[in-house]
Amino acid sequence: MSATAGGESTRTGDPVGTSPADRLGFSKGMVVQELGWDSDTDDELRVAIEDAIDADLVDGDYGNVVDAVLLWWRREDGDLVDGLVDALTDLVGGGAIWLLTPKVGRPGSLDPADIAEAAPIAGLSQTTSAAVSKDWSAIRLVAPKTPT
Template sequence: MSATAGGGSTQTDGPDAGPAARLGFTSGMVVQELGWDNDADDELRVAIEDRIDADMVDGDYGNVVDAVVLWWRDEDGDLVDGLVDALTDLVGGGAIWLLTPKVGRPSAVDPADIAEAAPIAGLSQTTTASVSKDWSATRLIAPKTIA
């Protein structure tokens, strides 16, 4: 049984909720993780997997996913290409959470680069949040397709 708002969930959704809850992850979601490396925040990764009650899937998953967690550093290449690649398995209306080192940290991505790359990749930037000591998250969504 999945937890619903106001239901019997032991997970907190209020202002003191952990970063995985604040990012909107819920039990049963399929979340794809791309760009993982040794510098990724393991506490955040565990929090997301605890929140969705499953392991995150990788780029070889081969099916649609509800959300993508994309770890991205300044030296990772062209951000537009990375975002377009992250859209491959994303369900219409799903979100990409772009995780970048915070400004001032090694490999930080300039927020202007994100603002420039998102629309070129067909995405809209909606939210930015601090999710750990070293990482920020930017929520990017693709417009829902109209059939």
């Protein structure tokens, strides 16, 4: 049985490859843009990602391409399709958006069907999900590969 409610850990000293930042695929040198930050976001996760990339997260005013986007999204944040399209603005081709939403049953949680419906409208495909925090779920969204 897990030591935490969600089965994940953000403790320092996690075995290599098991930190939330590792599960999200972040590594040193990546530029990661954070959108939708608010007082309810998971600071331990944010610090773990900054440690993994060995840099600060950048915001929406960064003005250059980014390797990945962390998009914190709650039901009350508005239209998810618009949020996803906005998140694509600075994303490099082949990059991923990690959509972070409150877990089911928590305030602001989204219906998984809403995400499944919004992603393709925004031109994205859902690929994986990851356990990253006791309060937040992460879903990886990417632009579908086009035939060459």
